Amino acid sequence: MSNENIIKVKDKYYIAADSTYADDRVKVLNHKNTFGIFDRWGDIRQIGEGVQGIYHEGARFISELELKINDHRPLLLSSTIKEENEIFSIDLTNPEIKTGNKVIPRGEIHISRQKFIRDDVFYEKIAFSNYGDSNRALTAGLQFDSDFKDIFEVRGIKRKLQGKKIGIFPEKNKLTIVYAGADNITRKSKITFNHRPAEVNSSGFVFFDLELPRGKSIIIEFHIQFENENGQQEAMKYQTARRKVTADLKKNKTLFAKIFTSNEQFNHWINRSEADLLSLLADTGMGKYPYAGVPWYNTAFGRDGIITAIETLLVAPEISKDVLKYLAAMQSQELDEERDAEPGKIMHETRSGELANTGEIPFKKYYGTIDATPLFAVLAGKYYRRTADIATIQELWPNIKAALDWIDQYGDIDGDGFVEYKAKSHNGLANQGWKDSFDSISHADGKLAETPIALCEAQGYVYEAKMLSADLADAVGEPETARRLRDDAKTLKERFHKYFWSEELGTFALALDGKKKPCLVNSSNVGHCLFSGIVEPEYAAKARVNLFTPDMFTGWGVRTLSSNAKRYNPMSYHNGSVWPHDNAVIAYGLGRYGYHDEVIKILRGMFDASLFIELQRLPELFCGFDRRKGEGPTAYPVACSPQAWSVAAVYLLLEALLQIRIDAVNKRVEFHQPVLPDFLESVDFKRIRLSPDEEADFSFHAHERDVGINVMRKPQNWQFVFYK
Numbered sequence: 001m002s003n004e005n006i007i008k009v010k011d012k013y014y015i016a017a018d019s020t021y022a023d024d025r026v027k028v029l030n031h032k033n034t035f036g037i038f039d040r041w042g043d044i045r046q047i048g049e050g051v052q053g054i055y056h057e058g059a060r061f062i063s064e065l066e067l068k069i070n071d072h073r074p075l076l077l078s079s080t081i082k083e084e085n086e087i088f089s090i091d092l093t094n095p096e097i098k099t100g101n102k103v104i105p106r107g108e109i110h111i112s113r114q115k116f117i118r119d120d121v122f123y124e125k126i127a128f129s130n131y132g133d134s135n136r137a138l139t140a141g142l143q144f145d146s147d148f149k150d151i152f153e154v155r156g157i158k159r160k161l162q163g164k165k166i167g168i169f170p171e172k173n174k175l176t177i178v179y180a181g182a183d184n185i186t187r188k189s190k191i192t193f194n195h196r197p198a199e200v201n202s203s204g205f206v207f208f209d210l211e212l213p214r215g216k217s218i219i220i221e222f223h224i225q226f227e228n229e230n231g232q233q234e235a236m237k238y239q240t241a242r243r244k245v246t247a248d249l250k251k252n253k254t255l256f257a258k259i260f261t262s263n264e265q266f267n268h269w270i271n272r273s274e275a276d277l278l279s280l281l282a283d284t285g286m287g288k289y290p291y292a293g294v295p296w297y298n299t300a301f302g303r304d305g306i307i308t309a310i311e312t313l314l315v316a317p318e319i320s321k322d323v324l325k326y327l328a329a330m331q332s333q334e335l336d337e338e339r340d341a342e343p344g345k346i347m348h349e350t351r352s353g354e355l356a357n358t359g360e361i362p363f364k365k366y367y368g369t370i371d372a373t374p375l376f377a378v379l380a381g382k383y384y385r386r387t388a389d390i391a392t393i394q395e396l397w398p399n400i401k402a403a404l405d406w407i408d409q410y411g412d413i414d415g416d417g418f419v420e421y422k423a424k425s426h427n428g429l430a431n432q433g434w435k436d437s438f439d440s441i442s443h444a445d446g447k448l449a450e451t452p453i454a455l456c457e458a459q460g461y462v463y464e465a466k467m468l469s470a471d472l473a474d475a476v477g478e479p480e481t482a483r484r485l486r487d488d489a490k491t492l493k494e495r496f497h498k499y500f501w502s503e504e505l506g507t508f509a510l511a512l513d514g515k516k517k518p519c520l521v522n523s524s525n526v527g528h529c530l531f532s533g534i535v536e537p538e539y540a541a542k543a544r545v546n547l548f549t550p551d552m553f554t555g556w557g558v559r560t561l562s563s564n565a566k567r568y569n570p571m572s573y574h575n576g577s578v579w580p581h582d583n584a585v586i587a588y589g590l591g592r593y594g595y596h597d598e599v600i601k602i603l604r605g606m607f608d609a610s611l612f613i614e615l616q617r618l619p620e621l622f623c624g625f626d627r628r629k630g631e632g633p634t635a636y637p638v639a640c641s642p643q644a645w646s647v648a649a650v651y652l653l654l655e656a657l658l659q660i661r662i663d664a665v666n667k668r669v670e671f672h673q674p675v676l677p678d679f680l681e682s683v684d685f686k687r688i689r690l691s692p693d694e695e696a697d698f699s700f701h702a703h704e705r706d707v708g709i710n711v712m713r714k715p716q717n718w719q720f721v722f723y724k
Contacts, residue, residue: 026052027081028641029088030294031117032282033057034226037295040079042090042113042124043067051154054122055295056226058353060154061189064145064204067113067126069138070097074111081615083271085279085642086245088115099137108132109212116245120233122224123241130212137211140220144168144204146189148179150355155296161358170200177204183357185229192235194221252278255288257315257688259654262681269610272617273650276642277312286329287322290648292349293620293640302327302347302372303434304645306379307581311648313379313386314655314662317689320383321392327376328399332367337424340368340432344406346376348429361427368429370421371458373403373411374465378532381468388664388691390475397476404469404485407462413452417495418512419462420452433458434582435525435560439567440574441511444520446566449513456508457525459496460532463489467533475665493534501539507546508535522546522562524582530589540593547586548598555627556605557583563624570624570634577636580606580618584649584656591656596675603653604677609633618646658683658700664690671709672723676702690718 029036036054038044044052044065054062067074074092081088092111097104108131115124130136145168153159161182169176175191191206199207210218221238236244255278259270281288284300291297292304305327309320330350332341339362340348348369356364380400384393393400411419421432430438433455441449466489473482500508502518508526509518526543529535535543546552551563557578561568570576587602605627610616612632620643623634640646659672669690676683684699697713698720711720 027079027088028294029081029085029115029117030279030298030642032120032291033298034117034120034122035294035298036062036088036115036117036122038088038115040090041067041074041076041092042079042088042115051295053154054117054224054226055151055298056120057228057230058151058299058351058356059187059228060149060151061146061187061226062122062144062224063147063149064143066143067092067111068141068143069094069109069111069128070099071139071141072097075106083275084249085275086116086249089113097138104136104138105132109136109138116242118241118245118248120226121235121241122226123235123238124222125238126220127217128210128212128220129217130214132214135211135213137209139198140208140210142206142222144175144177144189144191144206146177146179148181148187148354150353151296152353152355152361157355157361159355160360163354168202168204170202172196173200175200175204175206181354181357183354185354185357186227188227188232190225190227190232192223192225194219194238249278252281255281255316255318256312258686259315260684260686262683263679265611265616266607266680269607269616269650272615273647276617276647277308277644280642280644281319284322284326286325288319289323289326290319290644292645293643295640297349297640297643299350299352300326300330300347301349302330303369303375306372306375307585308644308648309379310375310382311581311584311645311652313382314660315651315685315688317383317387320379320386321389324376324380324383324392324396327372328396330365331399331402338362338426339364339366340423340425340428341365342367342406342410344373344402344404345410346372346403348372348432362425366428368421368423368425368432370411370419370432370455371434371461373406374419374458374461376400377403377465377469378461381465381472384472384475384665385468386662386664388667393472394476397472400469400472401481404465407465411462414514416454416516417492418454418499419458420454420512420514422451422453422514433525435574437572437574439572440560441513441519442521442565442567442575443513443517444566449511449519450515452514454512455525456496456500456510457528457532459492459500460529460534463492463496463534464532466492493536496534497536497539505546507543508539521565521567522549522552524552524558524560524579524586527558527582527586527589530593531585532589533592535593537593544590544593544595544598547590548601550626553601554578554605554624554633556609556622556633557602558586559624571636573621573636576624577621578624578633579621579646580609580649581645584652587656588652591659594673596657596673599653599656600675600677603657604679606649606653607679617641618649619643620646654683660685662688662690667715667718668721669696669714669718670721670723674700674707674709676700676707690715694718 034056053060077091079090090113094109096106110129112127163181166178173193173196177189198209225232290308292301309323330347332345351363466485470482470485510523511519561575568576590598619639619641658674661670694715698711701708
């Protein structure tokens, strides 16, 4: 999945990265299927790239929301998203205001705005407080409008079919804006106030006459409901909804084990990551699914959800279970080239907006991904080992087998033993690995690779999918299937080294093109091969070196592409940038082979980067310039933030560092030569769930020559094993 404008060239959709949706001063709120992009005043104004708004299920239901007092814009004091991501809080004051022959001096009126989204309803409270020496009369005005643009239209897609805005309809204390979509769905924004305004008109203006005694406050509250073919969510009073937000947060926090370290800044990074992940978890009817990212990917993506689940498997295994169940339910049952769908294939993404409904974009339920299907089986295998939840595996076994069958029957397009991709849909994505921009797979001379393309990391995912699925086959009583899968994996491993290894590069080729010519460029994709375990140890040693040469390692992290490559551009999306999830996967792979110093190097880079970034929230990616002393990483302007697999990276980085392996099948927890960097003297884990009713607490402490482990609590029937 990617966060850039999707552009269409010659009936093909490509991922591009040449636009910006806002400067770094916007504020984002999100909950489930609804998110808002506001300026620092808490307003929504179509300036710059024109992307501010409140979006619900793929459409912008509010395109204008602006507060004025006596027709003046208030002055900004400060604004912030609260620590738990739940409230956007803004402090404003008045400019100097002349009313007749009277003057209200600047700074007498404090205006507090607090807003949040819960269960697809937007709530706002505005408090006006008079700190002057006399009573004041003011007019507070709110301007609302809705353009109901599809999110892809906001991002630049030119429409063929147009819906129609019906109008704005005022009532006593309500305002309803109505739109008839080209998909024959009527959408409505319903704005309701807690008491009657002085005026509500059909232009979307709402006015309140405020008589403010000195030292007193007046509060205006309103909520916005979003109606479409699914109806609308019921609203409640502001304070009731606010209390429920707090209760929701408390309940959802039980999903995660607790991690405490000796470094307060590192603790903040962990806490911020947990809060961001909770805000991205949406109820699907089959549990909670981590939506990919805000603003443009506030929906379910297969690859992103799986990687996020793997990253959080140690501390929140329930997420993995829910991801598996949802993707199994969405698994393709048919051959449909218009959606790049084939039996057994796991979904790339799903959309519910107007353009998806009319078929102007192919993403209503789209399957153009090469790696989500093997990764689905990888997650299932890892989940079983982590939880011993055989009931879920038995339930999902037909889906897992269907995914494995897809690998053999459809994934290997030309029968050479490797999985490849080639868009079959006339308007599908051209590149279908995690680097899905149109120019992300190239040769040493810069020429783009021709399809079908076999990515190096996709072969690793298939290898691990078959190895882990063999364990699942044994568990469900299919030993012959297990034997066949292990034999297939062994053969793939041998062929992978034969065809992908390059002595010239000193590492593995990025890919094989349609003519089986290797793409001889140094890339971060190789780190994913280490992650999967497909690499033999002697080759891993060489690949590791290449990941940390100056052309690959920026000081913040591993670049997606070597700075020596023809297509290198540190400001590009996939050809030289740094992605946190990519680096976490690489670190896990390095830890798998025992390269602890390199794991520390990546962890240090990511942690240091977080300290320079607002809210200490790692974005989807940042630019791949070399680290400069005293400066933070250069921001990539269209990066999603929060982005699920980026904020979850800290958990996989810690797992790579401490080498914690939970084998619930054998009731065994192993610690393989854990290490700690110099900025972490200790790391404590509490409430690590070993089974539905069993937990453990343990801690790591740095000593002069090694790391000590203390187990404070564990079930009697579990074995804890330490390897030094």
